[in-house]
Each structure stands twice: as structure tokens, then as C-alpha cells.
Amino acid sequence: YQPGSRGKNWDTHDEVFSPFAEIYSCHGCSETDDGPLLMKRHVHMGPRTGETVFERAIEKGYRIGMIAAGDNHSVPAVFEHGSMCALAADCTKEAIWEAFVNRRVYGVSQSRIEVDFSVDGAEMGSEITTGGEAELSFRIKGTAAVDRVEILRDNILEKMVVHSGTWERKEQSGVIRFKFRLEFGWGPDIRVYPDAICRVWNGLLKVDGKLLGVEKCWNNFGQELTSQTEDSCEFSLTTYQSTATGKWMGPSNVTTEGFIFEVEADADSSIHLTVEGKEYAFLVRDMLKSSSVTALWDEVEKLTEDTWGEITHYRDDPWWHNAYKFKVGRAYPEDSYLLEHHETINVEEDCCYRLRVWQKNNDAAWTSPVFLRTGQGLAEKKED
Template identity: 50%
Template sequence: MQYHQFWADMHSNIHHYQMDQLMQWYEHAKAVMDFWPVAYYPFAIRTTPSGAALEDLISPDDYRADWELVRNLAAHAEQEGWPFFMGYEWQGDGSDGDHNVFYLHNDGEILLPRKYLTLRDALAGHEAIAVPHHVAYKPGSRGKNWSTHDEKFSPIAEIYSSHGSSENDDGPIPMERHDHMGPRITGTCYESGAAMGYHISVIASGDNHTVPGEADHGMMCALAENGSKESIWKALRSGRTYGVSRSRIGLDFTIGGKAMGEIAPAGPQALAIEVTGTNAIDRIELLRDQIPEKTYVHSGSWERTALPGRFRFKFEVEFGWGPDLKAFPGNKTKTWTGSLQVPCTLLTVEKIWNSFGQQLNHCDSKGCEFTLTTHQTSETGKWMGSSPTRREGFIFEVEGTIDDVLDLTVNGKSYPLAVRDLLLGTRVFSEYEEAEAMVYARYPDAHHYRDDLIWHSAFKFRVKRAAPEIAYRVSIHEMLDLMPGSSYRLRVWQKNGDIAWSSPVYCE
């Protein structure tokens, strides 16, 4: 069966106080996703008379009214023919871990029992799934309780989100962004559940509370026969999913012709791995029962290979660095208006967007125009706080020659990008003169033998090192002797730090 990739954020929490933004969320979701399973959040902080801040359910009248607004949006999406799934976050009493509940049909209700198995039983006979997330926290305190898990009710689990990686307790990307919830541990992590024999496919999604589909917090991909709501639901139910930490790494992984989430016969089987990265691929790990079985190292295999006369390459342009808000509080946002024009062929443009207010216009094979808005904040990053800078950008795929020169225009200024230079390394550009004028207007006595204050105050963007196609495409075909009862999955590592996690293929 040939499956197609469909991308989404399955963990975007819209709150009661944000319901007037619901249509804005929906329009943004359509701009950055192929479908949207919304996760309405029926919780809020209430303060006790002594001043204790407790997260609790909002009033039933409020969340039921909000739910009808979500239902109305689902009907609107159905009329438009765009796949939209009603969903909400369920937390219970914290002992079974947090889950997002999603419905295939638009007649589901918000059910809020205290226990996971009670929720499962209440939804028996409904087309509903519950997806556990940030699973690796402490058991009993919002970490996943695998002893009560039902793989039919919860066929997929979140392996990565804004919280960090729940894959294991000691791997890269620790769960430190929300440090009030504590560090991750073994016993509740994804690998602990898999070790108990569960068939658990994986996704990555944001746990985003301000905008759906933040690229920097992870996305998931469903492998479906087509883009219909029913076909995508079948993929979710079957565990044909995978997750990425940031950019949309293309991943096709089969054993014996069986896709992710499926079961292959024991014995010698054909292993097929096709990866289309967004940056140079460093290595691909094949794990059997959570232990690396093989590592295919791509770094060092292509760098000395001569490029053909005409070739494809990818590079990222990222906007957002700016002045310290304590010194220049009026610079919380920055608008970047620009275009990329190519003398060769522009093939694809991937949006690396993390907030509202982004536009990609007039895109064709010769170029595109865009308007981006970047945001800065003085928040610490705790309790759903964003990072100091929310950057925005694109990954461009171009086909041309080593002698081509691309024209990137930003806020009226031209920045020629020679392909030869793009392949050599990363460059940073800044609005240096504007920063210099701003600094001396406010601090006329700030002249110094170093330009720290000016450089640190300048808005900047960077053009990352380009990767030729030979760097970001990997094809592996070989025989693999499958062990009965084992599971096999992939981790794909790019040189820029982006990761993809496949769901397992199981051996009977």
C-alpha cells in the first residue's frame, strides 16, 4: 500500500479565554497543517483565599458553551472539506497521566472522570482515541501510568513536545522547559511502556497554548491513503504515524512491505528506509526493542563527492534576533517584508512558523514574497512562557548550478546569495546602521572601542548553510532477520539537531 504524508499539531490547547480567537487559530492551522485535531483546554488557574494557585476545571457551563463553539467550527470545516477533529485535554486526578481525547465524528462530548479506565469505558462504542503526552514525568503526578494503558484506546503517544523528549530518561532534549513539573524519569517514559509489550506508535506535537502548529515544538505526520478525514483517522487508529522535533523530515520506513504500526513475519525480511531531510543527515539509528541494532552514518559519506552541473539544495532563512527589551521596550515585534528570487528553479518552501502574523505570497518556480512578524518577550520560559525570541522563517529547496546567485530582499535591501557561498557556511545579516542610530539616540555617550551595544541591539537574520540533495537524501535497502516478538523503529538525526522518530514495525 502506498501511503501519503499529512502533517499536523495534535496538541494545540485553546483555553476558555481564547475562544474569541478560535477562527484565527483555525485559519492559521490551515496555513501550516494538512489537518487539525484541536485540543480544547477546560482548565484554568484558580486562587484559594490563602493565595494558593490551583489548576482546576472551569465551570461546566463555560466548557460546554466552548465545546459547542468547537462543534460549530467542526461543521464549518466539514463544509469546507478540510479535516478537523474535535478534541479536548483530559487530566483526571493526575494518577494516570494527561491525555488528549479526539473524536472522528462531531457528536462527541467532554467527559471528565477521574480515572483513565473510567474514561475508556465511558467512550466504549465511540470512535474516540486518547493520546498520552509528556509521559515521562513522575508517576502519580501527571506522568503516564502504563499499568492502566489500553493500546486500542490509545494507539499513539507523544514522544516529544515543548516539554522535551519523553522517549527515555537519559537521552538528548531533556524535559526542562517546564521545570515546575520536575525532571523526567524511567518507568513512565515511552521506552518503559514499550518494554511492557504494548504496541505504541509515536507522534510529536507542541503542547502549544498560544498558537497552533509551532514548528519549534514538534509536529506529527500521519501516513494515510488520502487526505480525507476518514483516511487520516484510520492512520491514527493503525499507528501509521511518526514525529519530528522541528522541520518536516520525510520518512518512509517499511520491513517486509509493512509500514509503521504494522506487523511483519519473522525471519529474513526486506528493510527499506527512504529519508528526505531538511538539512544534511548525520545518521540513522535502527532500534530493536529500544536498543540500537544498526547505525547508518551519513556524515562523511558525501562531502567529497563532486556535485553535478545542476543539482538540488536546501537552505533555511531564519529571522528574529533583536534588542534587549529592558533597554528598548518598544521593540517587542518586528516586521520583515521580503522576497527570494532565483535565476534557476524554486521547488518547495517549508514554513518554519511559530506565531500568528506570517504570510507567504506569490510563490512560483522563480521566487516568492513574504511578510513575517517576529516577537520578543521578557518571560522566563516557565509555565507556558515562550522563549526570549520567537523566530520565523522558511526552508527553501532550489535546483540550480554552483554559479547561480539568488536574490534575497529584506525590508528593501538586497542580499545576493551565491550558491557557492551558501554551500560553504552560515551567515548572519543585521540592520546594523539602524541599531547604531537607535543606540546613540538614546545613549549619546555610549561610544566604545567595542560594538557590543550596537551589535546586541541589532535586528538580525541568518542564512544557514545549504545542503545539497546528496546530503539530505538517504536510501537504505537490505535484508534484516526479524526476531519474533521484537519491535523495530528509527531515529533520524540531522546535523542541525532536528530529529525524526518513527513508529515501530512489529515482528509477529
């Protein structure tokens, strides 16, 4: 944001007080002024400006990490507005604080992309001295297909590791691992149906195999994973037709709740979903090709008739646009969301390396830099 009007003043930054900075939140992305994730949710704040973005900190030589966090004033940890990861030895306050002060942190824009990034074995946030060559390594476990990983030296793209195109033609057969997202929400236009502010969904997911993991993609209160077994889970979700804050300067409407599931099952098996007592089956083979949306037609037809009587229309708009829906996202095989990379880099001057990770669904992750010192800078300081 504008200097002097909530924008960051990097001239007064203190690394000890603030070892890392938030570069993504409900406001959008402030890493750079020309990136694709804009700052358009809080229109009263005005547009972002390049004078205060995170890149200025790198240019000034600060040893600073980066995170994402929702900046949420009513609901903590909103899925769609960014989350912070700390690489800590355990979940004690002491271990997490130790990770904070040593900048072993990174941020994600939405889903919890797992990132391990190091240079010569030193994790993100580290400051190391190198003799001219170093080994850069990373391992990514995405929540959907990884598109590319951008390796940045200081603020400039050094190399792009493209993952798209490496897995799509591989045949998926037998028992495979895959991930998919399940979303619930949408629903009636509250200008027409003012009482349809929220809706409770009760459901059961069962797989013909193993349910390996469940990530909660939650944006409001009222969500619960009621039980989880080796092959199933029950849940209760509450979806809303408007933002939780209700403020004029609040973020755009949040309308969906759901999960990202990791499953191990036969490629020719089925996913069984029960929603409000009605059973649906989805072939894994079909899910690997495309997503699908299901509308609760019986409910919206009854809602329309109870409100307006029997009506006709040459299109299905009065029903489709006001129907509650759920979406079964495309299933991505393990080959698509796992990526490892190792390379030798030449380090001729002091610099920092960091990663920007993009998935095909536009979810992003940003790592704190590893700061490399050649020893030359220290010698020059002594001479001065």
C-alpha cells in the first residue's frame, strides 16, 4: 500500500524485531507490484505500489523471511486467504519460536503445499558462507498438480523448473495415489431468497481403498470433521452466502467449504459420497479426467414452487442459479503433485535464493530465502 498510508516503511525495519514479513493475506499479494495475485479485495485501501513491496527488503540487503497469513479479524485461519508454515522440531511454543527467529518459515496462498528447500543442506532462512559452488535442492508435495517452481536469485528469476507436461501421458492403472478437492456451497440468490443465508451439510465420504489424508479447506465457523477411519470420514459443514465480517471493506464473499483428500485406491474403483442421505458414486477413472458439479435439484425445485408456485422458463436458470451445489474436483495422481530437484549453482557474490511454487490451480507457495555469503563482502568491509 501507499507509503505513509499503511504501506511498509523498509527504512525503519528491524530484523531482530521482525525476522519475517507477511507477503500474502486477505488483502492479496505484496511480494511484488507486477505479480498475478493482485490486491483488490479491500478497495478502500487503493492499489498496491512497488515502493513498499517485499522486493524492496531484498534490495536493501535485509536478512528477512516471508510468510502468508489471513489477517482475519473474525475467523482465524481462513483457507482462501493464506497460511503460514513454520519448520519446527515439534509443536511446543519454544520450538516454534526458535523457527520464527531463524526464519524457517514460508507461506501458502490457499492449500498447504509442503516445501522442503535447502542450499548445501541449510534450510530456508539460513545464512551460510560458500566457496563458489553450492547444491540447491527442493522437494515439493502439492495439494494438486504442480505447474512450475521458480528459483529466484535476489529478485530475479534464475531458473524455472516446469513440472507440467512430465506426468500427463503416464498411464494410471492398478492401485494409485491421488488427491482431489471436494467443495460445498453456492446456492440461492439472497436478493430473491433472503432467508437462504446459510446451509448445513451433513455428509459421508467412503473410498474403495485407503483414505491417507484430509486437509480442511475451511473459511468460516461451523465446520466439523466428525469421524475419520482408514477408508471413510463423516463431516458437517456450514456454508454462507456472504462474508463472515459483513463489513463494506471486507473481502469478497466466501461461499464454499470443503476438504482436500489424499486416497490410495484402484484406478478403476469408485468414490462414494453421501450428502443429506442421498448417495452418489464417482469413478476414479472419470475423476482423473475432469471435475464435476452436482446440483441439489430436488431442493431447488421445491424451493421455487413453494415461493412462486408452478413456473416455466425456456432455460433452467431460475433453478440452476439458485441451487445448492457440490463440486468433486479433478483427481491428480501422485506423479503430478510430487517434485524433487537438485542442481549445482555458482555463487560469485553475496546473494539470496528463494522459491516461488505454482500449482495448476493457481495456488502458490513462497519460501524464505537462503542467504549466501562468499566471504568477499566481509573482506571489503575490513578494508573500508
